[in-house]
Amino acid sequence: MFCFVVRTLEWKTAKDPLKRHLWPAGSPPSVFMDALDLSTNVLGVSWNWSGNLWFPLDTHPSSHGWFAAHVLLSTWYHSIVFGAFHLATQAFSPETFTVLSEGTIFDATLSPLIRYVRSILTTAFASVAIFAIVHLVYDIATLIGVVALRQDPAQWPPVFDKPWKADLLGDFWGYRWHQPFQRTFVVVGGWPLGNAFGRNMCWDHSSHQGQSTTSW
Template sequence: MGIFDAFNPYSFCGFLANLNGASPEGLIPDGHIPSVADRIPATRKVILTEFVPVLALLYTLAVLVQLPSTRVLRLSVLVAMGMLAWRVSTRHDFNGSDEPGYNWISMTVCWVMTFQMLRATDFATTTKPFVRERFSWHPPNAPKDYTTQLKGALLNAFDLTFNARGIGWNWGKGIYIPPISDSARKGPIDFLVGHVIMQTFFDFIMFAQQSWDLSPSKYPTHRHGGTIFDPDLPPLWRYGKVIAITAICPFVIYTSFQASYYLMGFIAMTLFGQVAEQWPPLFQAPWLATSLSDFWGMRWHQLFKRPFIVCGAKPAARFFGRAGGVLGVFFISGVMHDLGVWGAGIGTEPSSVTLFFLMMGVGCVLEGIWREKTGSKVQGPWGWLWSMVWWVFWGSWLVDAWARRGLTTSKMSADVARPALYWVHVVQRWVELHGQPFK
């Protein structure tokens, strides 16, 4: 089946009508929407006729959003893209193997499809054209309105499709970009070295996360997963283990994103002539955050900020004010991550995944109330402690949901490409030569 098979009004309308209905799949209803068990393996044909067209439709929106008087056409493209993205996410299994550790691939596909639909909604509904104010591709003697003409829009749409922070675009001015320090990486070789370093750190941190034993759970659990809450341990050790596993997880995400970002920056500079200024830092030492607002608003990556504001903050703020807008951002974030989790195999889990992000919003609202009542921001050592306690407490629910789906044991690299496993061989050899230490 190809692109035209996605235009099934029964599947699309059934999803909208039953989104909040209870079912074994969590947020994902039964009926016309297939269960995870009914997915069929994705083939090369599926990738070419369904997955790639989703990106092509996003590119089409990226072209149209630069041109005047295209809103009706953009909304039509949005509907088509939504139907196809839903089909790609729910009908096909992208894992490529039944062995444990590969369900992160289908999870990533579901997550990416959801995020691109949020971006597409932004592209389709905005009332002002997007304008590329810096780094635009155009001939030396091009007219001033070249970027709003079709040819200029076609060229700049390639950047817009992958530029989640709006760097160089008029719509990106409200997104915080960490400053470029003197020690920042400034060339393709620097970015390649950064990728290798971050990929190595990622593998060792992932190895540390995978070294913990997981326990059987009374909650829905993938056959390759388990809970981080070990009922056989004394309370002190049990929750110490939970805190350790939860604390490791953001470093896995941080190094993974950084490694991918450096690699994409290297490719963009090498093949497409981009400069380091178009690839500013992605994070700003998130472990130094002294409040939840500081963590989520500045120090963590801001790749998702614009669509979360458009799809979450603005609608919620219209009815519930500023606090509602904050909660709306985190609610949309939770839904996006929850739909991604569905792809891992046993349905969504709003009571853990969406709840984590929603409670991050609650924490930010509480910080705002504190500032109004006391006249001072949450900051300093006590602010850091507050942020870490709040994050780890609610984060343990999120990490447990991932662990029960087997995601903490994901195989994201072949064993032969894992430096941590080579180090294990070194340690094993040392033990063979010198015996067990700490006897």
């Protein structure tokens, strides 16, 4: 709902008409379906408003069948990864992650070395679990879009770009971590702060040569 409100504010101030350039296979243009896609398409793929957004290079198969099989395999893989690391995180600190009451990953009864090694491992395992569950949810949404709604695979670019390869925080959060809320953050934070402080809020893709940007 928050994203819908933010995007409605953005559309209110849009200078150019919102145009769609890609429709599901065999589906004629429809005002209702366009409105539905515009309201739920957080990445803006196939719409002209996403022209300045950056997406990871897509290496998935282009055909519907192979693309769906690839995503199905990814769904199975990330469900296993999430389950394993979620259980591992809980095992390290069951009093924190298995109950609703307050808890901490720091065990004061342990020696400092073991205490901090334990907290670092807990944080690392939880990070992998978060990565896997976000990927899993995106894979499920991709399957629904491509298989059930017959959307073009190009409308579902990779949600991550190997975040473990990031060497800078800007690289991690701006490019390699998931981007579904990128536009929302730009509208809510980037534009107001840019207007207030005079900062040029533009995207620099020079350090990501070989990666893909939208061309709608």
